Amino acid sequence: MTVARLFGAVARCSSSHMRPQRLQVRRHDTILTLGWRNHWILQYQYSSKRPFTVLGIESSCDDSSVAILQVPGSEKPTLPFHGKVTADTTKFLGINPITAFQSHRRNLSPLIQTAIKHLPNGQKPDIIAVTRGPGMVSSLDVGLETAKGLALAWGIPLVGVNHMQAHALTVRLCRALEGNGLNNPEYPFLSLLVSGGHTMIVVSWSLTDHEVLAETIDTAVGDCLDKVARVIVPEEILKSKKDTNYGKILEEFAFPDGLDNQYEASRTDVVGDQLQEKYGWRLPVSLGGTKKEGHRGLMKFSFAGLRSSIDRLIDTRRNTKGDNWADIDERKALSREVMRRCWEHLASRAILTLESLRKKDVNIGTVVVSGGVASNRFLREVLRKQLDFSSFGEVNLAFPPIEFCTDNAAMIAWTGYEMYQAGYESTLDIAPFRKWSLQSLDETVHDVEKDWEENAFGILGVSGWKRRSSISPN
DSSP states (O other): OBHHHHHHHHHTTOOTTSOGGGOEEEETTEEEEEOTTSOEEEEEOOOOSSOEEEEEEEOSSSEEEEEEEEEOTTSOOEEEEEEEEEOOOGGGTSOOHHHHHHHHHHHHHHHHHHHHTTSGGGOOOSEEEEEEESSOHHHHHHHHHHHHHHHHHHTOOEEEEEHHHHHHTHHHHHHHHTTSOSSOSOSSEEEEEESSSOEEEEEESSSSOEEEEEEESSOOHHHHHHHHHHHHSOHHHHHHHOOSOHHHHHHHHHOTTOOOOOOOGGGHHHHHHHHHHHHSOOOOOTTTTOOSTTOTTTTEEOOHHHHHHHHHHHHHHHHHHTTOOSOHHHHHHHHHHHHHHHHHHHHHHHHHHHHHHHHTTOOOOEEEEESGGGGOHHHHHHHHHHHHHTTOTTSEEEOOOHHHHSSOHHHHHHHHHHHHHTTEEEOTTOOOOSEEESSOOOTTOOSSOOOTTTEEESSSSSTTEEEOOBOOOO
16 A cells, blocks of 8 residues: 555544544554644554564764664564673773774674674564764764665665664663553653753654754753763772763762762752852852743753863862862762752753643653663652652653663664654665754754755754655555
8 A cells, every 4th residue: 555545545534623643544554643743654563473673783972782673563572682882982081083983893793793693593684773873973984884784785674763863762662672562652752862962852742753942052961970070080980990981980979879869859959058058169050040931041951151160169179279179078079969950950941841831731741861861860869859849740750771871772773663664764875964953954944054964954854765655465
């Protein structure tokens, strides 16, 4: 049945008074659904005696990762293989593009070689899903060209995946793996995507329709915490970790015995007063002066000011006390406080977003928190208590398991699976994108440089997609 005939069949069914997410037309293994923003979503339900198998490849930054995902119809998916190798960039105190590129060249093919051994009965996968962007172009290119070669050799479809879309869909993958269905959470849901390179709030209306509601105006929250950790955590501890995940090191340093669960959403000012009285410093509230409705900074994130305040404090202390500018207890207190300020800033914008959507009669049932920073346990505690305190106790706060928070190929495989089931695959001439926004470019905006090698907009607003126009009936 062709797409054109299917669209014609449902044209008579569409009416403005119907709840759009309930309008569906089915034929054989094809489903056409009217989404929240009046977008028709075509899905192909896979029906076969053997599982649908995806080979996923992730290489957007310094993690080389490969996964095998199997989806047996509507049943619980499995991950027969999921491997990752992270480039050793400790001597650079952070990500080094050349070292990451060399690590991908060394490690990606051996990972794939191992993954292939886990394919069922030696069969080739049904599709290959690979990260296309955003990320470091040199790293992306290793994974993308490898995936193209495999797709060509095996004669199977290729799906180029948006890395941030994959982070947003990670909870759907995890809930599917737990046996809680293939459409959980349902659209629309809200995502707080937090990492070393991104800080944004996104409402996902459908698989391909995402609206960015808030972004950082300066640095990402993960980058802020990484750089703060380098100056707060004692140097001997940093060197002993042999790791560049400084945000994780900061959390471990601040809470060596685990969380004490003493955080109270109603006492944020009191905590600041107590620290100022004890140590003589008080950290600023990010964009604290943007409470007025309609203020241009209201739905923005900013972490540069917080980081600068830490630098100034430590520089002042060092001028008088040298390298022993603070004892261990004060350093731990400062670590906890900088995280608290970051997490409350994230929570404030998430709450403002939920309030705004509620006024538009859009009730969000789930807030997904994904990205490397989502592994922070203190963030989980602060967000939950802030939502409860702000009358959003009914909102489900969904965090992926920690192993799925950071970059991984399982989320790429899952997103490729969802895109393919929705009827999309990629052509073999696709190139990587350094920047690829989740949101489509507004046609009324003319001052954005439309360099498709650098700035891409919208999941479907880029070249290289090939629509599966027809299917064979069962």
